[in-house]
Amino acid sequence: MSPSLKLSDLPASGGETLQEQVYQRLRRSIMIGEVRPGVALTIRGLAEALDVSPTPVREALRRLSAERALAVLDNRRVMVPEMTVQRFEELLALRVTLETHAAERALPYISDSLVSMLVSIDGLIDTALDNDDYEEVIVTNQAFHIRLYEANPHQQALPMVESLWLQFGPFLRLAALNLKEHYRFDRHKEAIEALRRRDPLALRVAIEADIRDGIGHIGRDGLLQAFVDAKGALR
């Protein structure tokens, strides 16, 4: 029988623990929407697919469950949680609140060299969009936000932001696709401009617009409803 889950290859293990490698691998799969909501992730199944013993898989699943990337049902089955319209709205509002907070908290620490860095990352996103490499779009877009927020060396919001990204996992591919099709304004360039002017309000506006352009539209058009009805079977 073929493995129940196909996973992108791992770039060769380093000195990390097996648990860490399994965690990173599963995390990436969830983030790019490779794991469909509602299908059970079994310990033995993943262990076989990743060619490790059940032990590190168990710990990685426990970790991802604690981060709300996975849900454990009463049956003790673990899966990417199904999305509902109301949960989507709450997650979106929460993401706006958390990321505008994180951005504003990072603003006092912004240096000119960091701004240059963000400009070049933004260029990488455009390149990835031209190449229709949506996984790269997702990862690089997140790198943009991460670099911005952790300009504040004491930033505490990042793990929560990443938890939200994971929970949007099934939709990030759709968001990246939409970015290419329909985007009119580059919100990242607006954010960069706000950073240059050290303008906290403009920064908040740009970040919120970026989030709503990227993923908010899914909730507006019938896209989310279609996804829910199809139980994540789109694409």
Add this chain to the structure above:
Amino acid sequence: MSPSLKLSDLPASGGETLQEQVYQRLRRSIMIGEVRPGVALTIRGLAEALDVSPTPVREALRRLSAERALAVLDNRRVMVPEMTVQRFEELLALRVTLETHAAERALPYISDSLVSMLVSIDGLIDTALDNDDYEEVIVTNQAFHIRLYEANPHQQALPMVESLWLQFGPFLRLAALNLKEHYRFDRHKEAIEALRRRDPLALRVAIEADIRDGIGHIGRDGLLQAFVDAKGALR
């Protein structure tokens, strides 16, 4: 040799898994500041103290680490993280942002019966304060906030709020103590009044004031600095 960690007793196990019981027990210990920052929590040590095998302890530690209640060092040792002034400030600002968000998002769902419930919980807090039962103060105070926020049946912020509470664990006892000594206004009653009037701005103000009264003062007076210097050896 006596166990390295003393833990409050568990109220007899239910149908839950051992891992869940261990998790709840450790969680409570961290929340009430029983575990001092910097001291290593060993798997075997906890397993012996709790009279279980290492397996469920490992999973509970992994879970709490993912929730940022515990930190894993490079040595792979796990402990309650040390506090710094800057981290404290970031966590405090984040708590204000998250909890005012959660409260505002819950406001449309507030019913009169829930307001009554909150009033009675607030009474329990006063009773606990009179009895100098600080653990009860902590738990009941959190129950007040939880009931409020999850009035919204789709609330997504609660796990993050609880993660922050855990990270404040070493200080919640100090906060509860201060509440008895120095509090002038009952911020919960202000919040309840705002809920009755369905006034979102007044609610935000009350929640923020409640948080800052409760834990913010620790950062203001030398209390935090003393705690950091003493490596959590106060009380």
Add this chain to the structure above:
DNA sequence: TTAGATATAATGTGATCACATTTTTTGTGT
């Protein structure tokens, strides 16, 4: 006494096994 080396103990990680529960398949009767 103290600094550094060596040995001993303790720890985290991963694999494997046993067992109870749950899921899936198979069988049976109408």
Add this chain to the structure above:
DNA sequence: ACACAAAAAATGTGATCACATTATATCTAA
């Protein structure tokens, strides 16, 4: 063909073992 019961397979949980790494204690020499 379909509903229901029985059997078989799969799954999560917890315990135990082996091993490499890390921390602690002990020893030695100045």
